[in-house]
Amino acid sequence: EVQLVESGGGLVQPGSSLKLSCVASGFTFSSYNMHWIRQAPKKGLEWIALIYYDSSNKYYADSVKGRFTISRDNSKNTLYLEMNSLRSEDTAMYYCAKSAFELGPFAYWGQGTLVTVSS
Amino acid sequence: DIVLTQSPATLSVTPGESVSLSCRASQGISTSIHWYQQKSNESPRLLIKYASQSISGIPSRFSGSGSGTDFTLSINRVESEDFSVYYCQQSYSLPTFGAGTKLELK
Numbered sequence: 001e002v003q004l005v006e007s008g009g010g011l012v013q014p015g016s017s018l019k020l021s022c023v024a025s026g027f028t029f030s031s032y033n034m035h036w037i038r039q040a041p042k043k044g045l046e047w048i049a050l051i052y053y054d055s056s057n058k059y060y061a062d063s064v065k066g067r068f069t070i071s072r073d074n075s076k077n078t079l080y081l082e083m084n085s086l087r088s089e090d091t092a093m094y095y096c097a098k099s100a101f102e103l104g105p106f107a108y109w110g111q112g113t114l115v116t117v118s119s
Numbered sequence: 120d121i122v123l124t125q126s127p128a129t130l131s132v133t134p135g136e137s138v139s140l141s142c143r144a145s146q147g148i149s150t151s152i153h154w155y156q157q158k159s160n161e162s163p164r165l166l167i168k169y170a171s172q173s174i175s176g177i178p179s180r181f182s183g184s185g186s187g188t189d190f191t192l193s194i195n196r197v198e199s200e201d202f203s204v205y206y207c208q209q210s211y212s213l214p215t216f217g218a219g220t221k222l223e224l225k
Contacts, residue, residue, distance in 0.1 A: 045208075107174075
């Protein structure tokens with residue numbers, strides 16, 4: 001059974017940093033592209049980052065480019081999202097998701113980890 | 120970026136009705152559209168991939184159609200468990216989602 005378990009969320013002040021993790025199981029993690037998708041409270045879904053199965057390519061949404069970094073450790077079956085210079089508008093539930101192909105669809109999602117940016 | 124416009128924003132129906140939800144892309148995307156259902160406080164669930172391909176474990180009352188710029192998710196005879204928010208997502212270029220359609224009880 002495919003499982004994705006996010007962690008690392010919490011309450012942080014504007015301008016600070018946070019690193020999220022997503023531990024994968026039930027599939028060959030090193031063979032699949034992985035994504036981060038977020039959802040602000042009472043809002044819709046926003047794709048924010050993609051990393052290829054071998055880390056050869058990374059792509060970001062304009063809203064996070066230059067501030068967020070996606071990475072992975074295939075030896076630990078773990079996906080990461082390092083978030084710097086956090087803003088109030090980054091407050092959201094952050095999901096990791098697996099896609100069978102490069103850009104989707106997202107057949108598997110984690111339960112999410114909540115990031116709140118507030119002073 | 121490819122913009123996806125979903126309509127209506129809210130759809131009020133009674134159980135047993137059949138409904139159609141629309142998703143329009145700002146440019147042609149072939150059939151690179153996928154549909155998700157999100158219930159309150161849950162992660163999204165994939166319902167339909169590549170416009171019309173079914174997903175294992177999803178009830179057959181859900182179906183999809185369309186190509187190019189206009190896409191439709193149809194629900195045949197809505198059941199009480201279907202009241203939730205539905206999103207479309209394109210994979211023709213870097214992913215984007217529509218704003219969602221909320222299906223609510225009339």
